[in-house]
Amino acid sequence: MAAEPWFAEPLPLSPGETAPLDRLEPPERPEDPRELQPEAAQLSLLQEAPGSTPSPPDPMVPEPGPAAPARLALDAMFSPVTDQLRYLLKKADDFQSYLLYSRDGVQKEQLAKVMPTFLKMCEPYFLYLEAAARSVPAIYGALQELVRKGLLEISQQLTLRLEQLIFMYASFGFVDLEDTDPLSISCFFCGRFSIGPSHEVSIFRYCSPAAYTASRFPRYLYKKMRWNLETTPEPNSREQDPHVDYYFLCYRDTWEDSGQSPANSCPQIQKLWSIGRWVPLGPADDDLYSWILCPQPPGDYQQLLTIGFEEPSHMLATDLLVQVLMGQIGPARPPSAAWVAQGS
Template identity: 80%
Template sequence: MASEQWFVGPLPLGPGETPPPDDLEPGAQACGKPSWSTPPAIPGDPPEPEAEDVQEQLQEAPAASTPSPEPLGPGPGPAAPRLALDTMFSPITEQLRYLLKKAEDFQSYLLYSRDSVQKEQLAKAMPTFLQMCEPYFLYLEAAARSMPPIYGALQELIRKGLLEISQQLTLRLEQLVLMYASFGFVSLEDTDPLSISCFFCGRFSISPSHEVSIFRYCAPAAYTASRFPRYLYKKMRWSLETMPEPGGRGQDSHVDYYFLCYRDTWEDTGKSPANSCPQIQKLWSIGRWVPLGPAEDDIYSWILCPQPPGDYQQLLTIGFEEPSHTLATDLLVQILTGQAGPARPPSAAGPAAWAAPGS
């Protein structure tokens, strides 16, 4: 497991200053270890490089490994599967610890470095760090959700462990990006092509011709630039790619977009949040993007349009409590496979097993 550092050591302290704590900044929630596995401690880190090499070393750092565990079957007793499971998860949890350590380094040097040049270097390296996590997310989500399952009798236990890791890393990255945004080093504006409004959290297949990609918004974003429908905000996005069937002629790939959104119900009443019940401020749902324009054959309209307008086809009402990253994706899969209410995938090329009553 690679353990090279991307940052310099602690800066000299000024008169009356105290060294930064070893733990995270108070108020920042630490990410605990997965409950089903306790990875061994990572040895001490080697000497750290100079500050000007931060971005170069980040680009040269090894990408998140994607281990390929062998399919497991039930053993002779409960101890044997548990031992095999812990052995299989060891490189996965070590990679998690490595990425969380890098995220902690980003946070520490943002909070305690007095060198503005170094902070700017870290801000430029942030998108590269998010890209470095993408192969790891790809492995976690594909191994946990892709069909058909490949782990036999241990599928559910493995799925739970992998998704727990995915959830943990997603929340840590979201927290880190929000902190950098609060310092003004990154933008969260959804219409800014250079912003980090959302980041990639994995991809998996639900059929031989359908793949789902997951994206997480660091901060709630208005559903469209014109805020229509009113008071609707995005928190997650899924891209459903429908690929041509083998041997199919004249078929092109097609992408549909689904969102986890909430609606500020108190805004509909015209009352302020202070005069409203906090339990009914946010009503969460999953819906599909329905494009309203510009015309597909008018390239100039697309160039001049800051953000294409779209309607929101609500498919599932969740409730007043925000679902976790993992649960929201589980619900979307149920919608796409016809297991959660009257929803039909919009692509006509979907498999017959997806058929559900029309909405």
Template identity: 40%
Template sequence: MMTDAGEQLEVQLDDCPPGRETFNDPLQEDASGPDSHLSSALRELEEPLLLLADVALAPPCGRAVFYSCPEAERVERSLQSVQLQLHFLLSKADDLHDCLLGGQGHVEREALAAAISSLLYTCQPYFNHLESTARSTMAQYTHVPADMCSTLLDFSQQLCDKLEQLVLTYASYGLLSLNEAEPDSASHFCVGQTQLGQLKLTIFRYCQPTPYLSRANTQLYKRMRWNVERVRDQQQTEEEDGDDEEETFTDYYFLCYEDIPNPHAEANEDSEGVSDGSVVRMWSIGQWVQANPDPSTEDIWDWILCEVPQGGYNRLLFLGHDEPSSRSATDYLQQLLLSCCTD
């Protein structure tokens, strides 16, 4: 039952030591979901989502999906269980928020800050299964209903928003750093993984707009990042390297905004020299283009001696003036990736 799983999860969070020694860092850029040391309570998060996919069987071509009464009841119960799990994780975030505001000492506040990392890591399996069940191209073969996918992605968005606000609150008290260049930065966190055919997509959310490059002013600010792991064409690998093993490589995509000067703005500057309407904010999705070290170099010292890689931004999709939610931005990227795969 969800109550038991919730209690076990609560015990795990409460008993967690103030450091990260027993957890993988949830802010690592290659986060890959739960590993063997997670408690059985965390693995219970998988069961209702797997059931949602399993019971949505593919119908014959041209026919609608109809559930029998027992199947419909199982789907409804599973969806309710997933929602209860969401409410539990949201309540843990609220508890940490309330504990911060009612904190009575510096040590306690530091322990609470460390608990944020534990909560982010605890939420990751839930994010993974929401995103993979709703987005994975494998769902096409089980015909998971669109309204069910939408509900799961709504859950993911709610949890993402809650965690983002929690991190921002702790940062406003000086307990967390949002500076990406710092080792213990909480600038971003992983909000799920999914499989799109031969592509593995890992999604990251920046808690606030962050400069695209840490040591250069590009006028670009990133809000999300997607790591897209691809399997290199096996035949090409064999021809070039004589190796029959699959080789993978990762592309990096970003949701960014930039403030573009407005040539039609009136020259009506305020006291600080900034005019209303002088710039237009534009959002876009683009791809990281490696500049330094040169991606074609074979000299390993170029990579060893490069402290911070530098790259350009190849704009692929303009999204307009309004910032998209993390869900809709990932929708856009998914459509972009799948359209490229089918071209």
């Protein structure tokens, strides 16, 4: 197991200040599940998902010999990951208590530093979870789906807890969620993975729905997630610099489009969710002053998937994006994606 520390140094304390939190000591780094693939673990994963309660053995059917060692191997594989999750969730609870019960003028600067520091602290864990679950080459055999699902559910659980905590700090005025402010925490990083030798996807989650552009064009469109697709040129390619495309999970307020008020609209059809690509409309690349004076560059929305009126989970939204991207830059999309309706 790696010995080097994962995280930045603890938050600095003022002289004489007594913090209600313990120091942010670096936990042990989880082991890569791809390194733990004994045959026993693969047999176990066919029988039991992570975190599930094992069924009692049938007295009429003899239990296979390697079952007990297989379960131990599975638990050993997930133990460092779940221990790390408990550690970070405990820190989130501590920071929430710190906000609610320890606020005063002396600690104001300290509270303002909590969220940026804690988000940086979580980044290596998100990198590990998403890369181990999604990156190409994937985990094959019996480990593929069960380990993937277990890791992504852990990633989603931590993402939702951070979103809740950031929103709470914003409600007390210690965090700014304004998307046009470069110093705000309008969104936060929650993982990166590869979908090919020259394509990497970074995931960002908006703490609060943000207008798609500062000018609200396209109309009534709000962002909830963003993915940066970075393409690295091949060695023999003419292009030399990496290129980044931006994809968004958005919803459109259909009641605003119809001119009705929310009170008179059916709540099930207020938000139509979709995944689309950012199409830049300006400013010009060679006009530096236009970029400086522009609060947010204007852009169009190329809708790629229409999802429906129910918000997809963090995990499902990224799954759907990957299916779209694999259809564009890689092999054919898996058959499970055939039900998704293409947007206009």
